[in-house]
Amino acid sequence: MEKQRKRAPSARSLQTRARILDAAEQVFAERGFEGASIRDIAALAGVQVGLVHHHGGGKEELFHQTVARRANDLARIRLENLETLKARGDVTLRALLDCFIRPYVSLAQNEGAHWLAYGRLVAHVSADPRWRWIAAECFDPTAGRFIDEICALYPEIDREWIATGQVYSVAAMLAHLNTSWRVEALSPGAGELRLEQLIEFSAAGLEAMFRMDG
Structure with a gap:
């Protein structure tokens, strides 16, 4: 059976991800890894916490992606x-x-x-x-x-x-x-x-x- 092609992310999805990474960058820079929280990053990005996990994974992986x-x-x-x-x-x-x-x-x-x-x-x-x-x-x-x-x-x-x-x-x-x-x-x-x-x-x-x- 032919594998189904993975669809490229939509423009909206890419924009959301960029906004999340921008927010993560600011929060991690100001508070360090320990002081930052996914909830604060979500609030700054204007998205639900679940979207941060969807685009960035856990906190450590989000830090990795941001760097x-x-x-x-x-x-x-x-x-x-x-x-x-x-x-x-x-x-x-x-x-x-x-x-x-x-x-x-x-x-x-x-x-x-x-x-x-x-x-x-x-x-x-x-x-x-x-x-x-x-x-x-x-x-x-x-x-x-x-x-x-x-x-x-x-x-x-x-x-x-x-x-x-x-x-x-x-x-x-x-x-x-x-x-x-x-x-x-x-x-x-x-x-x-x-x-x-x-x-x-x-x-x-x-x-x-x-x-x-x-």
């Missing part, structure tokens, strides 16, 4: 920029960091508050080992590509040092966008840091680590 959604877009932009850089033959440490950092910073500054909220989700995932499997799926393949490129530039440096520097750079990137208010509090008028400062900070930190390894 994965924007990770795919961000990875694509980063890798496209990397290929353009390599085609130009202008691969340097600072250029690689620019390819990795600039896409997210630009999205967070220009494409709406949801990208800033997404950065908080990335911070939640990075800080909690129980989300190791989400990080492995959503972030590690792209991070690994950039680590490979830095390793090719510095073949004498252990990969461990480069991977550590990559993680520190991601932490600096998230701080650049989410804690500028702290900079402003400590030094009024200095809260708006430039992207070039962030890239230089990250590159200088990696180079200092490389000298230690050497």
Whole structure:
């Protein structure tokens, strides 16, 4: 007997799912995984609790889907920029960091508050080992590509040092966008840091680590 074809989701269903994921992103970002509830996500999305379960599954799977959604877009932009850089033959440490950092910073500054909220989700995932499997799926393949490129530039440096520097750079990137208010509090008028400062900070930190390894 011929298998019945699975029908593609309707436009309305896709819109509902997007609204649920938008709400989940905001609630998870504000309250973390433990503080968020399916009921609150449903209320913010304007849907019944059952629809959240229908589109997102349980709470853990909904968190996974919420993180994965924007990770795919961000990875694509980063890798496209990397290929353009390599085609130009202008691969340097600072250029690689620019390819990795600039896409997210630009999205967070220009494409709406949801990208800033997404950065908080990335911070939640990075800080909690129980989300190791989400990080492995959503972030590690792209991070690994950039680590490979830095390793090719510095073949004498252990990969461990480069991977550590990559993680520190991601932490600096998230701080650049989410804690500028702290900079402003400590030094009024200095809260708006430039992207070039962030890239230089990250590159200088990696180079200092490389000298230690050497």
